[in-house]
Amino acid sequence: MKDIDWKNYGLETQAIRAGQRRTHEDEHSLPIFATSSYVFKNAEEAALRFTGQKPGNIYSRFTNPTVNAFQERLALMEGGERCLAFASGMAAIFAVGMGLLKAGDHVVCSRGVFGNTVLLFQNYFGKFGVETDFVDLIDADAWEAAIKPNTRFLFLETPSNPLMEIADIGLLAKMAHKHGCLLIVDNCFCTPVLQKPFALGADIVIHSATKYIDGQGRCVGGAVIASNDLIEKSIYPYLRTGGATMSPFNAWVFLSGLETLAVRMKAHCDSAFELAKWLTQCPGVNKVHYPGLPTHPQHELALRQQTHFGGIVSFELQGGKDAAWKLIDATEMISITANLGDVKTTITHPATTTHGRLTPEVRKLAGIDDGLVRVSVGLENLEDIKGDLARGLSS
Numbered sequence: 001m002k003d004i005d006w007k008n009y010g011l012e013t014q015a016i017r018a019g020q021r022r023t024h025e026d027e028h029s030l031p032i033f034a035t036s037s038y039v040f041k042n043a044e045e046a047a048l049r050f051t052g053q054k055p056g057n058i059y060s061r062f063t064n065p066t067v068n069a070f071q072e073r074l075a076l077m078e079g080g081e082r083c084l085a086f087a088s089g090m091a092a093i094f095a096v097g098m099g100l101l102k103a104g105d106h107v108v109c110s111r112g113v114f115g116n117t118v119l120l121f122q123n124y125f126g127k128f129g130v131e132t133d134f135v136d137l138i139d140a141d142a143w144e145a146a147i148k149p150n151t152r153f154l155f156l157e158t159p160s161n162p163l164m165e166i167a168d169i170g171l172l173a174k175m176a177h178k179h180g181c182l183l184i185v186d187n188c189f190c191t192p193v194l195q196k197p198f199a200l201g202a203d204i205v206i207h208s209a210t211k212y213i214d215g216q217g218r219c220v221g222g223a224v225i226a227s228n229d230l231i232e233k234s235i236y237p238y239l240r241t242g243g244a245t246m247s248p249f250n251a252w253v254f255l256s257g258l259e260t261l262a263v264r265m266k267a268h269c270d271s272a273f274e275l276a277k278w279l280t281q282c283p284g285v286n287k288v289h290y291p292g293l294p295t296h297p298q299h300e301l302a303l304r305q306q307t308h309f310g311g312i313v314s315f316e317l318q319g320g321k322d323a324a325w326k327l328i329d330a331t332e333m334i335s336i337t338a339n340l341g342d343v344k345t346t347i348t349h350p351a352t353t354t355h356g357r358l359t360p361e362v363r364k365l366a367g368i369d370d371g372l373v374r375v376s377v378g379l380e381n382l383e384d385i386k387g388d389l390a391r392g393l394s395s
């Protein structure tokens with residue numbers, strides 16, 4: 001196979017071709033290396049590989065060719081230097097904390113991040129003497145006011161779940177660097193097809209590959225992308241020791257997921273945009289949260305920062321929780337599940353599921369209305385998706 005510098009190719013090409021090293025079998029599709037360990041030619045070679053003086057595989061907790069291919073491909077697509085794959089998105093976030101934080105450090109985190117991320121920082125890193133302050137994603141002044149001399153990094157997701165609020169990555173990156181800390185962006189909702197956080201100044205990008213990267217709801221996985229230096233010094237040593245490794249089978253599924261990511265994302269976004277516009281016309285719908293709508297408070301920012309507006313739409317029903325549950329229960333095709341980023345459309349009631357563990361006051365502060373419904377728009381026929389929702393809207 002020719003040694004091609006995939007940096008010179010477009011994202012769609014990288015997604016399909018980068019990271020593959022063809023073996024002596026001349027296979028066209030990338031194989032799954034189902035092996036836990038690797039064989040050395042002699043004792044000296046074993047010793048050299050263990051010290052890192054000679055490159056090569058050692059043990060699949062930290063070196064596996066299928067996983068390596070996934071890492072190389074995703075790093076290129078994000079425009080980052082190095083990627084490490086993990087067993088889940090949460091394992092990736094945990095690895096960043098384990099690699100970068102020590103007792104006495106401080107973190108500033110968006111209030112609107114994935115629920116388990118909040119619990120991880122608050123309950124687990126908190127237990128080891130790391131303090132986290134949570135701020136409003138879109139309030140730049142609040143971010144700056146929360147930064148302390150011992151702040152190690154700022155952590156956010158944009159767009160946020162489920163309200164689709166958008167943070168200015170470039171502005172927060174500058175702010176982080178001014179104060180000597182790092183900016184970490186969980187890019188799960190956008191994927192590199194819609195948003196490139198490194199190009200805007202972010203230092204670390206996180207993925208839950210479970211969502212759009214798989215795209216068909218099969219496997220759980222995650223990734224951390226960062227500079228060579230950060231990966232070498234802080235993240236890789238933790239992965240090698242901590243062991244929350246991605247399995248070669250899952251890496252193989254995610255590799256094929258990446259191959260269709262660009263076309264899928266565009267189709268998800270087109271349908272979501274149409275659905276959002278349609279929902280604004282529907283009786284009983286008070287408010288539609290979608291960055292593509294000119295009424296969205298950060299519409300201009302979304303236009304600047306993203307190539308498309310995303311595949312998630314949320315909306316508030318006049319009738320509160322009863323109306324939301326009625327709508328959800330009246331669907332016959334759409335899956336009632338909290339997962340997202342699937343070719344199958346999914347629907348969820350945040351106030352009683354993903355955000356159900358919050359107190360009513362905290363939920364209100366987070367802007368989660370009892371009538372709020374979140375839809376991850378899939379790739380079924382759009383008229384069928386509308387029809388399934390219309391049933392519950394008129395009931």
Ligand SMILES: *Cc1c(COP(=O)(O)O)cnc(C)c1O
Pocket residue numbers: 088089090091114157161186188189207208209210211220221222
């Ligand atoms: C799902 C999700 C995670 C966690 O990923 P898992 O693969 O489920 O561990 C993290 N961040 C965001 C934005 C998510 O949606």
